Amino acid sequence: MNILLVEDDPDDVELLLEALHDNDVKFRIESIKEGDKVLPYLQLCKIFPDIIILDLNLPKMHGREVLISLKSSTFSHIPIVILTTSSSKEDKEFCLKSGADKFLSKPSTVEGFNQTVLAITQIANQHVEKNLSR
Template sequence: MPNFNNLTILLVEDDQDDVELMQDALQDNGVNFTMDIVRQGDKVLPYLKSCKKFPNIILLDLNLPKMHGREVLSRIKLSEEFKHIPVAILTTSSSQSEKEFCLSAGATDFLTKPSTVEGFNKTIESIVKIAQQAQTQKS
């Protein structure tokens, strides 16, 4: 597992089980992280506007209350202030058209939520890699 010194994550997810699975998988993989959780799509931009330090990565579910993840992604990527933050879509959808939309709207990656521990480990590896690449590009 690549090393990342205190990965800061914004997890946009309304399902508490998925939140806990993500936290457990990060811990099990030895990732040093802090995570903030936003449970509604319409709360993401206000959250980002109030941040003192932006997250290294945003993990964004698509099926969210109040505002769909596609709309959240579009708003983040249209914002001069936030468009540099990598956004990985983390969803149960495996739809090719959904994936194409998200990637063309600026998502860094499109990850289908895993159903196995092994799958979660691979997902964590992808998340850390995306954050590291973004960090390298910034410096």
């Protein structure tokens, strides 16, 4: 699974990496810390991600803006999971209406991260299977 992680907190990056390893997920990950770097990265990459994991509170460009930019671009087919500290109903509704495939609040336990990884892998696998059947 090819993952693009858009996250500025190194601790959250590390927790997600540990959860992916602990759940025996085979993955390749690229990490971007600033929202304004996402589209330029995708325009230059040779292997597109199977899934984008996007935080909302990012420097230079808020995650909401990144989501809208992605969903109105040629990359709109890539599934996006919002993984954020926000538990705001307004944020969740906005993101889902704007095209996010899933909205998850960042977990605070190992079990919570395991559930997060399960949700991410299910969405990414559905995307991969859909592309293989084309």
